[in-house]
Amino acid sequence: MRITCPICGERDRREFYYVGDAVALSRPDPDDGDIAWDDYVHNRDNPAGVTRDLWYHEGGCGAWLVVTRNTVTHEVLQTELASDAKEAMA
Template sequence: MRITCPICGERDRREFYYVGDAVLLERPDPEAGEAAWDDYLHNRDNPAGDTRDLWSHEGGCGAWVVVTRNTVTHEVLATELASDVAADLREARP
């Protein structure tokens, strides 16, 4: 699989470190209870199809990159700097 770093260009996947889903998780209240915290820490969706993942360009420039890819075909659909994605999310919040 090839991933295009927005800074360095197209690179082999082995230069990157997969971090996890690029989603905002709603952290439970500290008093939410054991079940809520267990769910928050351990349970994630595992969809077949398009996902947005957070990767670190560990073997290159060190950038944090949001990769939109298909988990079935491994096709990379888009890449963006995570800082740009975070800025867009902050602007979209009321």
């Protein structure tokens, strides 16, 4: 899979570190108990299709990116700096 970094250009995905889904998670209250915390730490959706993921360009410029991709075909549909994605959502 190839990912286009907005700063460095197209690169092999091995230069990047996958962080997870690019959505805000709702952190449990400290007193919510073990089950709520276990769910928060370990359980995530794993959809087939288009996702928006957070990636870190570890082997390059160090940028944080939001990558929109299809998990079935591995096609990368869009990449953007995470700071730009956050501004667009505000």
